[in-house]
Amino acid sequence: MSLVESAAQFAPHPYVSPYAFEPVQGRDAVRGEVALELNLRHAGCRALRVRYEAVGPAGAPAVLVAGGISADRHVVASGAFPQAGWWQAQAGTFAGLRVIAIDWLGADGALDAPIDSADQADAIAGVLDALGVRTLAAFVGCSYGAMVGLQFAANHGERLRHLVAISGAHRAHPYASAWRALQRKIVALGQLQCAEDQGLSLARQLAILSYRTPQEFAERFDAAAVVDGARARCASEDYLDACGSRFVERFDATAYTRLSESIDLHSVDASRIAVTTTVVGVEDDLLVPIADCYALVEQVRADTQVRVLRSKYGHDAFLKETDAVAAILRAVFADCRGGAA
Amino acid sequence: MSLVESAAQFAPHPYVSPYAFEPVQGRDAVRGEVALELNLRHAGCRALRVRYEAVGPAGAPAVLVAGGISADRHVVASGAFPQAGWWQAQAGTFAGLRVIAIDWLGADGALDAPIDSADQADAIAGVLDALGVRTLAAFVGCSYGAMVGLQFAANHGERLRHLVAISGAHRAHPYASAWRALQRKIVALGQLQCAEDQGLSLARQLAILSYRTPQEFAERFDAAAVVDGARARCASEDYLDACGSRFVERFDATAYTRLSESIDLHSVDASRIAVTTTVVGVEDDLLVPIADCYALVEQVRADTQVRVLRSKYGHDAFLKETDAVAAILRAVFADCRGGAA
Known part of the structure; x- marks a missing residue:
């Protein structure tokens, strides 16, 4: 297991994010790549590289942040990496913490x-080793990130003080x-039909x-x-088409699968x-029924709480209900900061 | 507008139902085809043929029965056409009535x-003309059939005594x-990719x-x-694959579109x-929210009632909740029979 911090070592893969070739070490953030050998549950032992980003003061409590399958290591903008991150709306909530995330x-x-x-939880543990982070003050996972957070808590629990699982449960429904x-x-x-896009x-x-x-x-x-012409066209089709087109530009079909x-x-x-563990469920989430959130906390053998949001944005509430999510996270982080070395 | 009762006049279209070439006139049921000129709302004037089936005593109160887009004119089995119909479970409920349906x-x-x-409601009116049916005791429509029933009530209301709209409203959500x-x-x-099936x-x-x-x-x-191999396979996939395969055998892609x-x-x-009008809504219907059922009855300018079912079968409740649906229909038909000549 080795820490790779040089931009020259990024593999020139066609799907690599464009920022992989920017400067790696900034004043307030660092990006890197860790070479790991992981024993994948379904695919055997593999030599893999895991890209990470860490933003915030080096000595601050470390918080692992993980989003859905289309989220990446760039959670919030920094001086070093000023593009908006996928959870930019929560940037203020993370102030004063060291936010670590992976691709x-x-x-x-x-x-x-x-x-x-x-496997993802193992990869995160490997990145934390490489970064010299022994214990996470918190793991905040949303959607797929919540699932990975639960695996991290189950398999690397000694390295975690507080899990926040938003819109993700112990099973896929x-x-x-x-x-x-x-x-x-x-x-x-x-x-199959040469129409991948x-x-x-x-x-x-x-x-x-x-x-x-x-x-x-x-x-x-x-x-x-x-x-419209000889076809019916629904009011949402322009929106959905645009969502699909934007996604194709930034995501790979194999990765998606x-x-x-x-x-x-x-x-x-x-x-x-x-x-x-704090479980956050959304009443109108079509993918993660609130009943699964309750079933989850009933199994966890530690202090738990369930926070239930109502949101017309359903599963996407973690991206859209900024204030409600921030209030929950702030309460967790107040504990983290209190417990920081 | 002419009534065509001869099997020889069925167009040999590749998607014609196989029973189109069976005997047309049975003891207790009749199948036929009506040639109509219809002024389609979005596609201009067209010469079309509409296939129908009528089952039950000739003098009994006439009830038009219409299902979803994949339902057809064969609602229930008869001596003449003994295959199970798409609403076979309700055969007993229709006993003593003359059930008319179209493709x-x-x-x-x-x-x-x-x-x-x-346009579908107009086609039904044309078939009723050809059959010499001036007034329907009831129109029972489910899903798309409920939408067509509402159009029939709006545009040919003088020919209808009671509309039963199950899991269909005034608009598509x-x-x-x-x-x-x-x-x-x-x-x-x-x-487009030669993979129509x-x-x-x-x-x-x-x-x-x-x-x-x-x-x-x-x-x-x-x-x-x-x-499974190198792929993840979910428990529902066999079921869904089978549903898809069965459908491809009996349905045409253009018709579906x-x-x-x-x-x-x-x-x-x-x-x-x-x-x-009796509106039947299902609380767990993912396609027709119960709020749309209430909005519908608030607009209708006649006696209305809303019956709300709870069913884990959601939109398909009309096919699965046989007893609950039968109870609603029986109450309507008791009125029909009472009012029959």
Whole structure:
């Protein structure tokens, strides 16, 4: 296991994020890549590289932040890496903490094998080793990141003080799995027919439907369908098309398939978790029923709380309900800062 | 407008149902085809043929029965046409009535143009003319059939005594429309890439998800996903694959696209309805929110009632909750029979 901090060592993979070639060490943030040998649950032993970013004061309490399968290591902007991160809205909430995040195993499309959420947790542990971080004050995971957080708590619990699992539970719900299985089949249809972009775009559009709610669509896309040429066109189609196109520009079909699979392979025995856990569920989440959040906390063998949000944004509430999420995180971080060395 | 009762006059279309070439006139049922000139809302004047079936005593109160876009004119088995119909479970409920049904305009794939739910209502009116049926005791419509029933009540209300609209409202819900728009795009992707069957199968599987509920999937497909070869496979995939394959055998991609569009083009000003109306909604229907059922009855200018079912089968409750639906229909038909000549 070795820490690689030189930009020259980034593999020139076609799907590598463009910022991989920017300066790695900034005043207030660092990006790097860690070479690990991981024993993958479903794919055997592999030599892999894991990209990470850490932002915030070096001595501050360390918080691992993980989002959905399409999120990456760039959580919030910094002086060194000024682009907006995927959770930019929570930048103020993370102030004074050292935020660490990774690009998911498989996110570059190079690892074409089944990936377990527990593999991701191992990768995070490896990155923390390389960074010299023994204990996380908190692991804040959203969606797939919550699943990985639960695996981290189960398998590396001695390294974690507080888990915050937002919109993710101990299992993938069977209905949500069916929804994702169809997305993967659409990607596969596109790949088979030399229409990879169209397949991936349609899969993403289908995912967007599952991330949002009927209420939101009723408000945003109230207009009746119209006949456009010789076809009917619904009010939401422009929006969904745009979501699909943007996604195709930044995401790889193989990466999508493997990370989508990883959600469905996720299963953790939460009775193995002995870490203080805050579970945040959303009443209108079409992918993670609130009942699964309650079932989860009933199994955890430590202090737990469930916070329930109502949001027309459903599964995407963690990205959209900034104030409500910030209030929950601030309460957790107040404890972290209190407990910092 | 002419009544065509001869089997020889059935057009030998590749998608024609196999029973079209069976004997047309039976002891207790009749099948035929009516040639109509219809002024389609979005596609101009067209010479079309509409296939119908009528079963039950000739002098009994006439009830038009219409199901979803994949339902057809064969509602229940008879001596003449003994195959099980799509609503066979309700055969006893219809006893003593004359049940009339059509194959939807566009169902054979030959009419490749936008079709309005109001066009279907006009087609039904034409079939009733040809059959010499002046007034329907009831129109029982489910899903798309409910939409067509509302159009029939709005545009041909003088011919109808009681409308029963099950799991269908005055509009397509914007979220449900988005879901269907994606299904149509999957079909189009398949058609464009010479993979029509795969596209149609995937679209159908996606539709099945929308017809059912998370609760049902959680009960039926509780097993975790497994790695099968180098792929993750979810517990529901065999079921969904089978649904898709069966559908491809009996349905045409163009028909699917045009009838799916027709749902999204549906919009009726229910304040034009002055017919006694029973609206049946299902609390867990992912396509037709119960709020739309209430909004509908508030607009109808006649006696109305809303009956709300709870069912883990969601939108498909009309096919699965046999007893609850039968109880509602029996109450309506008791009135019909009382009012029969």
